[in-house]
Amino acid sequence: MDLDTFLLSFAVIACIYMACNIGANDVANAMGTSVGSKSLTFRQAILIAAVAEFVGAFFVGGEVSNTIRKGMLDPLMFEAVPYHLVYGMISALVAAALWLHIASYLGWPVSTTHSIVGGVVGFGVIAGGMDVINWGKVGMVVLSWVVSPVMGGFFAFLLFKFISKTVFSKRTPLIYAKNLLPYMVFFVFVILTNAMVYKGLKNLHLDLSFDRALIISLIVGALAFSVAKYLVRKIPYDPSWDLQEQFHKTENVFKYLQILTAFYVAFAHGSNDVANAVGPLAAVVAILKDGQVHMNVPMPTWILGLGGGFIVFGLMVWGAKVMATIGEKITELTPSRGFAATFGAATVVLICSKMGLPISTTHTLVGSVIGVGLARGLPTLNLDIIKMIAISWISTIPFTAVISMLCFKIFLIFLP
Amino acid sequence: MRSILSMFAKSPFKPLGSHMDKVRACVEQIKPLFDALENKDYDSVKKISELIVKLEHEADMIKDDIRTHMRQSMFLPVDKKDFMHLLSAQDDIADAVEDLAVLLRIKNLDTPDEIKPRLKELVDHVVDTAHMGCDLISELEALLEASFGGAEAEKVEKATQKLGTAEWEADRKQFELAQKLFALGNDLGAADLLLWNEVIKKLGAVADKTEQIGKTLRIFLSQ
Numbered sequence: 001m002d003l004d005t006f007l008l009s010f011a012v013i014a015c016i017y018m019a020c021n022i023g024a025n026d027v028a029n030a031m032g033t034s035v036g037s038k039s040l041t042f043r044q045a046i047l048i049a050a051v052a053e054f055v056g057a058f059f060v061g062g063e064v065s066n067t068i069r070k071g072m073l074d075p076l077m078f079e080a081v082p083y084h085l086v087y088g089m090i091s092a093l094v095a096a097a098l099w100l101h102i103a104s105y106l107g108w109p110v111s112t113t114h115s116i117v118g119g120v121v122g123f124g125v126i127a128g129g130m131d132v133i134n135w136g137k138v139g140m141v142v143l144s145w146v147v148s149p150v151m152g153g154f155f156a157f158l159l160f161k162f163i164s165k166t167v168f169s170k171r172t173p174l175i176y177a178k179n180l181l182p183y184m185v186f187f188v189f190v191i192l193t194n195a196m197v198y199k200g201l202k203n204l205h206l207d208l209s210f211d212r213a214l215i216i217s218l219i220v221g222a223l224a225f226s227v228a229k230y231l232v233r234k235i236p237y238d239p240s241w242d243l244q245e246q247f248h249k250t251e252n253v254f255k256y257l258q259i260l261t262a263f264y265v266a267f268a269h270g271s272n273d274v275a276n277a278v279g280p281l282a283a284v285v286a287i288l289k290d291g292q293v294h295m296n297v298p299m300p301t302w303i304l305g306l307g308g309g310f311i312v313f314g315l316m317v318w319g320a321k322v323m324a325t326i327g328e329k330i331t332e333l334t335p336s337r338g339f340a341a342t343f344g345a346a347t348v349v350l351i352c353s354k355m356g357l358p359i360s361t362t363h364t365l366v367g368s369v370i371g372v373g374l375a376r377g378l379p380t381l382n383l384d385i386i387k388m389i390a391i392s393w394i395s396t397i398p399f400t401a402v403i404s405m406l407c408f409k410i411f412l413i414f415l416p
Numbered sequence: 417m418r419s420i421l422s423m424f425a426k427s428p429f430k431p432l433g434s435h436m437d438k439v440r441a442c443v444e445q446i447k448p449l450f451d452a453l454e455n456k457d458y459d460s461v462k463k464i465s466e467l468i469v470k471l472e473h474e475a476d477m478i479k480d481d482i483r484t485h486m487r488q489s490m491f492l493p494v495d496k497k498d499f500m501h502l503l504s505a506q507d508d509i510a511d512a513v514e515d516l517a518v519l520l521r522i523k524n525l526d527t528p529d530e531i532k533p534r535l536k537e538l539v540d541h542v543v544d545t546a547h548m549g550c551d552l553i554s555e556l557e558a559l560l561e562a563s564f565g566g567a568e569a570e571k572v573e574k575a576t577q578k579l580g581t582a583e584w585e586a587d588r589k590q591f592e593l594a595q596k597l598f599a600l601g602n603d604l605g606a607a608d609l610l611l612w613n614e615v616i617k618k619l620g621a622v623a624d625k626t627e628q629i630g631k632t633l634r635i636f637l638s639q
Contacts (some may be wrong), residue, residue, distance in 0.1 A: 378424075380491065
């Protein structure tokens, strides 16, 4: 086996390992609230997650891939020694995947994005010194530690307060929920569609300007509104139901919204996080092809398919286990609360990723759940989780950076 | 395996409801207890009294369980102190009923004819009042769903006011019964007088403690 084939196989295996870990690690977080509130059965959740993750990864993931890697370090610094970038990218993948594996085992809510950032920074420092790293971008990661939970909390708090005031404080909450639902569906569809078509579908050559994306989203939203308006009429209402009974039926109405947002979170997760597995591999493939470092690395479709496919594989084999235990444990979450938290988080992730801020879906969701709690929406929250997040924040980048440095050093010893 | 979803801890409001179920079961034994006493069926008095002691113990177990699981890192939609206060109020009702059961077993107590109608009135009223308190706790689930606001909160607010009135009435009935009791003068032995006086006070205590539930719930609503 020649060196190139060896490196390519190594990179592919590292990418697969990383993709499996991404699927195993994060999917339970995205779908767990829907299973916990009984909006989805365990099987339905797995199915939706698999479809949404793959679609997100395969169709939208290509665009996100370039930004993360290119932003963190300047590939042109490796022009003289292109193979060092190959070693480095493999090291970063191995380090990040290893860390995700450990974190899944310990139950720490770490960010896949931050893991790969740490890996890239690690080998970058060894290979090119401090100057090769774009520290401004690394600063953005640190900034996101504060921004993601705070914004998630803020959005979810407002959304839940709104739902609470307009539906649950009424004498006939079910009627108000039925009236509100089509508008919520409109809102959700406009945001979802906009996320997909604006700067999203480059892979499908559908890169639309903001105006056109907005028009398309509004049309889709209007269609969804009409369908929801029609379907809502079929929900029965009996004036003799007491408040408790009505609350129960109202929650059933929110199930539809929650399923919709769960799909979206999985989609957003797939499109954002697949990059962490396939980005480095794409760079390796490009260098091995002609031995040169490129500013713009094309994303071959087979790599995206590989990344998306193994994220789904990871979620089905390992993520499913996590979700099965979690679904039974969360008994206190109702669909309206689940919707407020997930939709709040999804909106923040969307805004931040459009702004180029490497934000963690997991951390945002924690913030938005606390936001709903602060709005007196949840019977209890265990705030121990905040300690775990702080630990994972502080330890992720140093750990992956050091492992990546070590891997890179080993490469240099054996393959100068 | 842990994940961020472990932040959805087990709600302490559910065991609070289970605790109240035990308290309600205690309260439901008050009428049979006094009926048996009036009929001089002292075997039944003993049996019912033992049942009450057992139920109170079961309530205690739930209470201890809630207390040990209440951790510093737990975040509730109400002040944790107020929540514990509510639990204590519920537990005090069971305690008062238990005290009542124990008092009636000290000796085979006679029910004087003169106090019978007033006593029945007070017992019925106290039991009704205690049930109102239990019903308030059953509203907690809906109250959580409504985030302690809106129409549901108004409904609970009204119910707490009714409970306050019922407690006030219980005080009055307790006073009237005491008057009847002491009007008996020397017709009643000192021991019986002493015991009956204690019994009446304990009956009043059941209503008193129930009112505490209403007061605490009002604090929940005002936050």
